[in-house]
Amino acid sequence: MSQFHEAFFEESFEGLEIMESELLELDVGEGDVEIINTIFRAAHSIKGGAGTFGFMNVSEFTHVMETLLDEMRDGSREVTQFAVDSLLLSVDVLRTMLEAARDKTDVDEEMVAMRYAVLDGILKNEEGSVSATEVAAEPEVVSSDQPASDGMSRWKIEFAPHADLLMTGNDPVRMFRALSEMGELAVSVDLDKLQPLAELTPEDLYLAWEMTLTGKVTEADISEVFEWVEDECDLTITSLTSETVSATPAPAPELLASIAEDTASNIEPASTAAPVSAVAGNAPANTKTKATKKPVEAASIRVGIDKVDELINLVGELVITQSMLDQAGEDLEANAEASSNYDSEASKANAEILLRLSKGLAQLERNTRELQESVMRIRMLPISFVFSRMPRLVHDLSSKLTKKIELVVSGEETELDKTVMEKIGDPMVHLVRNALDHGIETPDVRLAAGKGETGTLTLNAFHQGGNIVIEIKDDGAGINKAKVLAKAVEKGVVSPGDDLSDDEINNLIFAPGFSTAEVVSDVSGRGVGMDVVKTSILSLGGSVSVKSEEGKGSTFTIRLPLTLAILDGQLVTVGNESYVIPLITIIESLQVDRKYINQVAGKAEVYKLREHYIPIIRAREVFGLPTEKRDLHESLMVVVEVDGTPAGIIVDGLEGQQQVVIKSLETNYRKVETMSGATILGDGTVALIWDVNGMVNVHKRKLSNNKIRA
Amino acid sequence: MSTSPANEDIVTSGSSHQDQYLTFLLGDEEYGVDILRVQEIRGWDSVTTIPNAPPFIKGVINLRGTIVSILDLRERFGIQSVEYNDLTVVVVLRVKSEDGEKERIMGVVVDAVSEVYHITKNELKDAPDLGYAVNMSYMKGMATIDDKMVIVLDIDHLMSLKDIDDAEESGKEAAEG
Numbered sequence: 001m002s003q004f005h006e007a008f009f010e011e012s013f014e015g016l017e018i019m020e021s022e023l024l025e026l027d028v029g030e031g032d033v034e035i036i037n038t039i040f041r042a043a044h045s046i047k048g049g050a051g052t053f054g055f056m057n058v059s060e061f062t063h064v065m066e067t068l069l070d071e072m073r074d075g076s077r078e079v080t081q082f083a084v085d086s087l088l089l090s091v092d093v094l095r096t097m098l099e100a101a102r103d104k105t106d107v108d109e110e111m112v113a114m115r116y117a118v119l120d121g122i123l124k125n126e127e128g129s130v131s132a133t134e135v136a137a138e139p140e141v142v143s144s145d146q147p148a149s150d151g152m153s154r155w156k157i158e159f160a161p162h163a164d165l166l167m168t169g170n171d172p173v174r175m176f177r178a179l180s181e182m183g184e185l186a187v188s189v190d191l192d193k194l195q196p197l198a199e200l201t202p203e204d205l206y207l208a209w210e211m212t213l214t215g216k217v218t219e220a221d222i223s224e225v226f227e228w229v230e231d232e233c234d235l236t237i238t239s240l241t242s243e244t245v246s247a248t249p250a251p252a253p254e255l256l257a258s259i260a261e262d263t264a265s266n267i268e269p270a271s272t273a274a275p276v277s278a279v280a281g282n283a284p285a286n287t288k289t290k291a292t293k294k295p296v297e298a299a300s301i302r303v304g305i306d307k308v309d310e311l312i313n314l315v316g317e318l319v320i321t322q323s324m325l326d327q328a329g330e331d332l333e334a335n336a337e338a339s340s341n342y343d344s345e346a347s348k349a350n351a352e353i354l355l356r357l358s359k360g361l362a363q364l365e366r367n368t369r370e371l372q373e374s375v376m377r378i379r380m381l382p383i384s385f386v387f388s389r390m391p392r393l394v395h396d397l398s399s400k401l402t403k404k405i406e407l408v409v410s411g412e413e414t415e416l417d418k419t420v421m422e423k424i425g426d427p428m429v430h431l432v433r434n435a436l437d438h439g440i441e442t443p444d445v446r447l448a449a450g451k452g453e454t455g456t457l458t459l460n461a462f463h464q465g466g467n468i469v470i471e472i473k474d475d476g477a478g479i480n481k482a483k484v485l486a487k488a489v490e491k492g493v494v495s496p497g498d499d500l501s502d503d504e505i506n507n508l509i510f511a512p513g514f515s516t517a518e519v520v521s522d523v524s525g526r527g528v529g530m531d532v533v534k535t536s537i538l539s540l541g542g543s544v545s546v547k548s549e550e551g552k553g554s555t556f557t558i559r560l561p562l563t564l565a566i567l568d569g570q571l572v573t574v575g576n577e578s579y580v581i582p583l584i585t586i587i588e589s590l591q592v593d594r595k596y597i598n599q600v601a602g603k604a605e606v607y608k609l610r611e612h613y614i615p616i617i618r619a620r621e622v623f624g625l626p627t628e629k630r631d632l633h634e635s636l637m638v639v640v641e642v643d644g645t646p647a648g649i650i651v652d653g654l655e656g657q658q659q660v661v662i663k664s665l666e667t668n669y670r671k672v673e674t675m676s677g678a679t680i681l682g683d684g685t686v687a688l689i690w691d692v693n694g695m696v697n698v699h700k701r702k703l704s705n706n707k708i709r710a
Numbered sequence: 711m712s713t714s715p716a717n718e719d720i721v722t723s724g725s726s727h728q729d730q731y732l733t734f735l736l737g738d739e740e741y742g743v744d745i746l747r748v749q750e751i752r753g754w755d756s757v758t759t760i761p762n763a764p765p766f767i768k769g770v771i772n773l774r775g776t777i778v779s780i781l782d783l784r785e786r787f788g789i790q791s792v793e794y795n796d797l798t799v800v801v802v803l804r805v806k807s808e809d810g811e812k813e814r815i816m817g818v819v820v821d822a823v824s825e826v827y828h829i830t831k832n833e834l835k836d837a838p839d840l841g842y843a844v845n846m847s848y849m850k851g852m853a854t855i856d857d858k859m860v861i862v863l864d865i866d867h868l869m870s871l872k873d874i875d876d877a878e879e880s881g882k883e884a885a886e887g
Contacts, residue, residue, distance in 0.1 A: 317775045577758060623761030668815045669770065669779035670871045674761055678770060678777045686758040686770050686777055698762075 008049045009102045010302065015042040016098070017388065019091050023084055024391045031072055031079030039087075040069040046094070048169055055101045058094065061112060064119045065090050071123075074224065085399075086118050088392070152215065154240035155222060160190075160208035161233040167203055170229050176211075178225045183215015212240070305418065308378050312565060315368070315375045316661040316680070322361075322368045323682035329354075329361045376563060379419070383461045383470070384412035386425050390432055390459060397436045404443050404454040405436060411461035416468045417563040423540055424470070424560065427533040431472045431556050432457065434530070439476030439554055449551065451475070467542075468562055473555040479548040481505045506548045510534040538643075538693075540564065541584065567662050569679075569689065571655035572638065574619045579651075580660055580679055580689040587639045587646055589654055594633040604703055605632075607648050609639065617699045618650045622674060640692045647696055662689065674698055728828040733860055734801060734820040736784055741820075742827065742853070742862045747804050749815060751823055754798040768819060771800075778802065780817040781869060797822045805869040816869050827860065829853045834862060 019042045022035050043066045050058035065087060071077035093115045100107035157179075161172060179185050190208040200206070213222065222237050223230075336350055387409050398405040416424075440446075440455030447453055458473040485505050488494045493511045500508075512531040537544045542560035561567075561584075569580035570589075596608040597616070605616040616637070620627050637648040660679035665672060665688070676691035731742035757769030757780050766785035770777050780800060784791045800817040807814060834851040850864040 313775045625761075663775075663777045665770070665777055668777060669760075669767075672760055672763075678758075680772045680775065680777075684772055685756075686772050688758065688760065688770075 005053060005102070007302075008053055009098060012046045012049060012098050013095070015046050016091055016095050018042045020088065020392055021388060023088050023091070024395050026079060026084055028079055028081045028084065033073060033075075036069060036073045036079075040066065040073055043069060046098075055098075057107070057112065058097050058101060061090070061094060061097065061116060064116060064123070065094075068119060068123055074221075083122055086115075086122060088395075090115050090119060153217060155213045155217065155219070156236075156238040156240050157211040157213060157222060158208075158236040158238075159211065159226070159233060160235075161205050161229065163201075163204040163206065165205045165229060165232045168229070168232055170232065172205075172207075172209070175225050175229070176209075179211065179213055179222070182217045182221060183213050185214075186212045303378075305379075308375075312375050312379070312661075315372050319368050319372055319661070320680055320682060320684060322364055324684065326361050326365060327682065329357055333358065376565060377415075379417050379563065379565070380415040381418050381421055382413045382415055383421065383468070385421055386428055387412045387459055387461070389425065389429065393429060393432055394436065394457060397433065401436060402442060403436065403440055405440055406454050406456050408456060408458045410459070414461040414463060414468060415562075416560065417565065419564050420468075420540055420560055420562075423536065424558070427536050427544075427558070428470070428472070430530075430533050431558075432459075435472060435474040435476065435554070435556075439474035439478075441477050445477075463562075464559075467559045470558040470560070471555055472558075473553065475553040478550040478552055478554050479506050479509065479546070480550065484508050503545075503547065506546050506554075509546065510544070541567075541582070565662055567660055567679075567689065568657065569660045570638070570657050571681075571687070572619075572636075572651040573653035573655065574623060574651055575625045578655065578681065578685075578687045580658075580687050581638060581640070581649075581692065582676075582689065583657060585640045585642070585692045587641055589636065589638045592632045592635045592637050592648075592650070594631070597632060607637070609646070609648070612646065614639065614646045614648050615696075615699070616648050616650060617695060619695070620650070620652075621702060622695055622698050642693050642696050647692075649692075649695065660687075660689070728830050731827050731829055731860070731862060732801070733824040733827060734799070735822045735824050736787070736789060736820060740824055740858060740860045741783075742829070742860045743801070743803065743865050745826060747865055749802045749804055752800050752802065752817075753796075754794050754800055754819060771817065773802065773815070773817075776815065778815050778817055780819060782819045784819075784821075786868070792821070794819070799823055803865055803869065806866045808870060808872060814869070818869075827853075827855050829855070829860075829862070837861070 019039050022039045022042075026032065026035050026039075043062050047059050047062035047066055050056070050062060068077070068083065068087065072079055072083070077083075093112055097107050097112060099105075159172070159175075165172070176185065176187060188210050190210065191206075193206040193208070194200075195206060219237055219239065223235070226233065226235050229235075333354055336347065336354055390409070391407055394405055394407045397403075435457055440457065441449070441451075443453040446455065456475050458471070460471040460473070462469055481502065485494070485500070485508070488505075488508045488511065489496050491511070493508060494500065510530045510533070534544055537558055537560070540560055541564070542558060544556065544558045546554055546556050548554035567580070568583040570583055570586055572579050572581055592607070598606050598608065598613070600606055606613045607616050616632070618627060632650060635650050636652070636654050637650055638654070639646055639648050641647075658681075660681075662677045663679055665675055665678045672688075673694040674691055675688045675694070677689045678686050679689055681687050730745040732745045732748050733740050733742040735741075755771065757771050759769040760767060760779075763769070766782050768780040768782050770779050772778075782791065798819060799822060800819055801823065802815060802817045805814045805816050806812070833853045835853065837846065837849045837852050839846065848863055848868045850862040853860050853862060
């Protein structure tokens with residue numbers, strides 16, 4: 001049984017996400033039935049799964065939620081803000097319960113009990129108001145569905161479930177129970193199809209029923225009971241009260257289908273596939289349901305990330321082998337040309353073979369490259385995985401901060417690497433919190449400033465070059481430049497006389513220990529925020545910047561590489577080794593001219609690059625290798641950018657540029673300050689990839705060490 | 711002499727509880743490591759050096775797509791180093807980290823591979839305290855086989871990079887202070 005646990009947990013967490021996002025969609029008051037249905041179905045599957053796998057606490061807890069949702073669904077309970085919030089918090093509790101069950105840890109019973117009590121309270125306390133809404137709702141329904149006599153009506157229900165009904169997890173007994181609660185129910189069973197015991201498949205259902213129901217019920221009430229099984233049965237509901245016989249099996253199927261389409265286009269298809277198709281098939285078409293279900297099932301499979309990584313590793317090896325063969329082929333060709341003068345007969349034959357070989361090699365190269373690209377694409381996921389966390393955050397924060405905020409999300413289908421995705425979540429949450437807390441103003445301030453009461457937070461993602469760009473934009477107060485500048489001077493980040501452009505001032509907020517919020521709230525503003533955001537984005541090989549206009553709002557722009565697995569690099573040599581410098585950090589490479597070199601304090605060397613002086617860093621010194629020559633004239637210098645400031649690194653040789661597959665150095669060794677990783681070159685040898693930031697740090701340390709000694 | 715990951719069943723069964731050890735030579739001394747930790751044995755091949763690494767870390771190699779660091783055991787023990795030759799081999803080991811959670815793959819350079827011995831728990835004696843001459847935490851014990859002494863190594867401690875980390879930390883502090 002335990003082998004199914006993983007699937008259960010994954011599905012349950014998906015279910016929780018659906019519940020969460022749909023709860024946020026749910027409007028207080030009317031309560032879109034379709035949304036409630038979606039939430040209900042997700043809760044129902046979790047409950048069922050939890051029951052099957054013996055997580056009784058989960059199943060009991062979900063049951064209360066389900067009951068509440070059920071009442072909302074049939075209109076007997078109003079959708080209040082309190083109930084929605086309670087349900088959202090219950091989703092959180094359910095998530096911790098499931099996590100505890102998965103990790104086999106203990107769950108905080110007190111928290112669960114408290115939440116349970118709140119839900120239970122909602123169910124019990126409001127019993128009075130329930131009947132009130134019921135009464136209020138009824139006349140409407142009755143008037144539209146049926147000309148009522150005295151409210152009492154008789155219905156004949158013919159219910160012939162398909163043989164596989166039980167396989168879908170539905171139990172007719174429950175439906176009968178629901179019907180019997182509506183009024184007086186008489187049931188007779190049809191045993192015609194029942195097979196002899198020897199031929200009977202225990203999981204199939206051979207029975208059919210005919211019922212008469214008398215009570216204050218409408219046709220809609222009855223068909224709602226069968227809503228879950230409409231596709232799995234033949235259902236006829238006939239009114240016995242008047243002569244008007246209505247045979248519509250489902251209420252307004254077109255309408256439901258169109259709603260279903262709406263939801264389908266709004267939400268990620270894979271996770272909502274089952275519920276959507278169930279509704280779409282509301283029309284009496286069993287085959288249609290099957291047809292819509294199947295392609296969705298085949299559309300995605302769950303694969304462990306380790307398997308994908310192994311595949312990527314192997315393809316990486318294949319690329320290396322391919323380039324080795326390619327090199328060998330070229331050498332062979334060169335040899336053949338050199339020796340072709342001697343033996344014309346044999347060389348002609350050889351030339352033909354060589355031609356075939358080089359054709360094959362060219363094809364191999366193309367195929368490997370395509371293979372590598374497709375394999376890399378497996379790791380790519382739409383950024384909606386990160387964006388989907390935001391509506392909840394905005395919902396919670398806006399009520400906490402008593403602000404009115406509308407969240408606009410676009411570009412959610414933009415894809416990026418799973419690893420990048422996992423690491424960008426927290427910085428993004430921080431930026432969103434920041435925008436809500438410091439950016440967007442309270443409604444009265446907004447009105448006073450002549451803006452709309454509701455602030456807008458826009459999340460946008462798109463591809464640009466080899467990068468993904470994520471924008472977090474608010475129409476709030478913008479950054480107070482005077483305040484930022486004053487603070488920066490106070491903290492010693494800049495000196496009072498510095499002449500800074502607006503953008504430079506705005507980007508000061510990323511400096512360590514910076515927070516301009518006057519009041520430190522628990523939402524943000526502890527002064528540890530923005531520099532952490534920047535550091536984590538930099539560690540992903542990306543960058544972050546801000547543009548802001550006072551009174552109009554701010555836009556944070558994050559740029560990230562699409563994948564952490566591949567890097568465009570410049571090959572250089574230092575000593576006997578080849579190294580890779582990430583191309584993104586390089587501004588230019590040049591040959592040093594003696595007349596631009598200057599000494600500072602007898603130790604540090606600087607280079608005059610056009611208008612700027614940049615520090616000279618000798619790679620050999622950083623690596624502790626003997627320096628071959630003191631005079632740097634005509635040496636090769638790679639100008640790199642670290643944290644916005646350029647530095648010139650002296651290398652022994654410049655080689656080609658190459659796309660390399662990044663391998664971890666840390667897995668089997670440890671972190672090396674000057675290196676961010678390693679890669680395998682075409683000849684199978686390892687080359688280390690520079691961490692330019694670390695290089696600069698080591699250089700600085702060596703300089704200060706020298707100073708101490710001197 | 712290529713891959714030889716031993717079968718776990720063979721070793722753990724049997725009431726007298728024998729462990730199998732692969733031994734190798736450093737000069738005249740014979741050292742043993744738990745054979746279950748040996749992933750493969752390969753000839754010495756050139757490595758890529760790591761800047762600022764301690765002398766006993768020779769560098770890294772490409773082991774079928776994985777970057778594996780190579781440690782010279784002579785230098786680790788402070789025994790006089792010798793020129794690498796055709797017999798020089800790299801024993802690739804699976805080493806557990808300090809907290810026992812992660813597994814690292816590392817290679818050790820030794821003079822030559824010797825034998826595989828069965829050594830029972832009783833035969834494995836505690837090594838005498840040799841003071842500062844030898845770091846005791848590298849040793850699991852000693853055993854006598856055919857009148858020869860075999861030093862059984864605790865590879866997790868031996869291959870631990872903690873002392874490099876510590877050294878680097880103190881170096882940084884010295885620079886900053």
